[in-house]
Amino acid sequence: MKRNLKIFWLLSTYSAKTALQHRVGMISFVAGKMIRFVFYVLFIYFLVSKTRFLAGYSLQQTIIFFLTFNFLDTLAQLLFREVYRFRPLIVSGEFDNVLVKPYHPFIRVLIGGVDIMDAITIVPYLAFLLYFVLKIPHLNAINAVLYGGFLINGLLLATAFHILILAVGILTTEVDNTIMMYRDFTKMLSLPIDIYKEPFRSFLMFVIPVGIMMAVPVKILFGLLTPNMVIITIMISIVFTLISFFTWNRALKRYQSWGG
Amino acid sequence: MYVGIIQVFTYRLSFFLWRVRNVFNLIFIYFLWTSVFTKQVLFLSYTQEKLITYILVISLLSSLILVTRTIDVGADILSGDIMNHLLKPFSFFRFIVSREFADKFLNLFFTVIEIFILIVVLKPHIFIQNNSGAYLLLIITMIIGGIISFFVSLNLSFIAFWSNEIWAPRWIYSIFTWFLAGSFFPLDILPKSVYNLLLLTPFPYMIFLPSKVFLDGFSAALIVPIGISILWSIALFFLTKKVWETGIKNYSAYGR
Numbered sequence: 001m002k003r004n005l006k007i008f009w010l011l012s013t014y015s016a017k018t019a020l021q022h023r024v025g026m027i028s029f030v031a032g033k034m035i036r037f038v039f040y041v042l043f044i045y046f047l048v049s050k051t052r053f054l055a056g057y058s059l060q061q062t063i064i065f066f067l068t069f070n071f072l073d074t075l076a077q078l079l080f081r082e083v084y085r086f087r088p089l090i091v092s093g094e095f096d097n098v099l100v101k102p103y104h105p106f107i108r109v110l111i112g113g114v115d116i117m118d119a120i121t122i123v124p125y126l127a128f129l130l131y132f133v134l135k136i137p138h139l140n141a142i143n144a145v146l147y148g149g150f151l152i153n154g155l156l157l158a159t160a161f162h163i164l165i166l167a168v169g170i171l172t173t174e175v176d177n178t179i180m181m182y183r184d185f186t187k188m189l190s191l192p193i194d195i196y197k198e199p200f201r202s203f204l205m206f207v208i209p210v211g212i213m214m215a216v217p218v219k220i221l222f223g224l225l226t227p228n229m230v231i232i233t234i235m236i237s238i239v240f241t242l243i244s245f246f247t248w249n250r251a252l253k254r255y256q257s258w259g260g
Numbered sequence: 261m262y263v264g265i266i267q268v269f270t271y272r273l274s275f276f277l278w279r280v281r282n283v284f285n286l287i288f289i290y291f292l293w294t295s296v297f298t299k300q301v302l303f304l305s306y307t308q309e310k311l312i313t314y315i316l317v318i319s320l321l322s323s324l325i326l327v328t329r330t331i332d333v334g335a336d337i338l339s340g341d342i343m344n345h346l347l348k349p350f351s352f353f354r355f356i357v358s359r360e361f362a363d364k365f366l367n368l369f370f371t372v373i374e375i376f377i378l379i380v381v382l383k384p385h386i387f388i389q390n391n392s393g394a395y396l397l398l399i400i401t402m403i404i405g406g407i408i409s410f411f412v413s414l415n416l417s418f419i420a421f422w423s424n425e426i427w428a429p430r431w432i433y434s435i436f437t438w439f440l441a442g443s444f445f446p447l448d449i450l451p452k453s454v455y456n457l458l459l460l461t462p463f464p465y466m467i468f469l470p471s472k473v474f475l476d477g478f479s480a481a482l483i484v485p486i487g488i489s490i491l492w493s494i495a496l497f498f499l500t501k502k503v504w505e506t507g508i509k510n511y512s513a514y515g516r
Contacts (some may be wrong), residue, residue, distance in 0.1 A: 028428030032435055041440045046450070047296070050304065055295045084321035184281050195295035200287065260298045 442468030
């Protein structure tokens with residue numbers, strides 16, 4: 001474990017140093033992320049202030065949905081940025097060199113490129129999130145603890161999604177659109193899941209469990225989830241994680257070194 | 261144009277996933293706006309029927325106007341591959357315009373199918389424009405929007421003549437387009453002062469104005485925006501010409 005952490009730290013340092021070589025690009029991307037964030041918040045504010053409620057949620061609640069999405073989405077990008085760079089490794093055959101190294105390939109292809117830009121933007125997201133959560137009237141401590149727990153569950157699901165994307169990348173060499181599709185699905189949860197009608201809502205909740213990632217923590221925070229539903233979401237998270245590991249193992253067995 | 265279509269179908273899975281992404285983006289916006297109308301019949305000046313039609317028209321226009329292959333020009337300049345195009349015995353600009361048309365044709369074709377499927381599945385109430393003049397004006401404003409979008413995007417690619425950082429400006433541009441061109445919501449729901457300020461920028465003329473023309477038909481209030489959009493397209497043409505001439509004069513592709 002200590003050895004793995006050391007390798008992770010080393011790779012993260014390299015990644016940060018590489019990013020700092022392109023200072024103008026880095027500043028532009030961070031600025032772009034902040035502009036997008038501000039635009040979204042202004043839009044939500046404008047929309048919900050005109051309608052008073054969005055799918056039954058107040059402005060503050062809608063903003064908590066949005067901030068939770070932003071926090072988890074950014075945290076996943078921060079940790080798993082290397083997945084976005086996986087395709088060149090596959091098509092060039094460079095992935096062979098990763099597999100022969102005496103450490104788990106996930107350290108390199110999954111978490112081997114921590115994104116320093118997201119490390120910057122996540123700070124204000126987290127600050128805003130805490131501010132709005134603490135402003136909830138009569139905040140229930142148990143719900144708050146469960147919210148934290150389900151945020152961790154959300155991060156585990158994000159990990160499973162990224163492993164699945166890596167596996168698909170090995171099998172098909174397609175990574176870019178798959179990861180962007182995952183991002184589009186998660187973006188659909190930047191607003192309350194209740195805006196969707198059935199069967200789309202169940203699709204987002206149970207089939208591609210982005211709803212469990214993004215919406216369930218917030219619903220628990222507001223005390224809107226039944227104990228049965230909590231158990232079901234935990235079970236789905238476990239099954240989905242197992243599927244992702246199973247697919248990864250299958251993909252590795254089928255890997256034939258495409259490039260090189 | 262034929263080569264452009266063949267290129268797209270070489271990476272079929274990639275193209276398929278790109279289309280799926282577009283469908284889910286449309287579903288997101290569709291349900292967002294549908295949920296707004298669950299407890300009210302009017303959102304500012306829009307009925308549900310008009311707003312849903314707006315987002316469907318916007319989706320169609322985005323595939324025709326905002327989707328572009330001019331991004332490749334920036335990558336070609338950086339890699340030096342643009343030399344291969346410049347040495348060929350046909351105009352580089354005719355080539356990129358043809359490629360643009362091929363890409364737009366394909367995207368339009370699939371967007372029409374996707375919207376048709378969504379209409380069949382979701383059964384939304386949509387607004388049908390009966391005024392034939394609105395369709396004529398729609399085509400005119402669409403062409404203007406297409407020209408503006410093409411030149412802005414091409415200028416972003418020309419940044420590659422001076423800098424390696426071409427992706428960040430394009431990404432920021434896409435954020436601005438998403439919010440300020442009307443991809444997400446009709447711009448005229450914004451406060452009047454913000455809306456009037458936006459009309460001074462090129463963004464509303466890309467897809468918002470054609471959609472507005474389609475929904476409302478011609479009115480005297482549209483004369484000024486159409487006039488500004490024509491001015492923007494002329495200004496952007498000359499700007500692009502100038503930027504290209506300046507850029508290509510100093511350009512050297514190392515190692516080629």
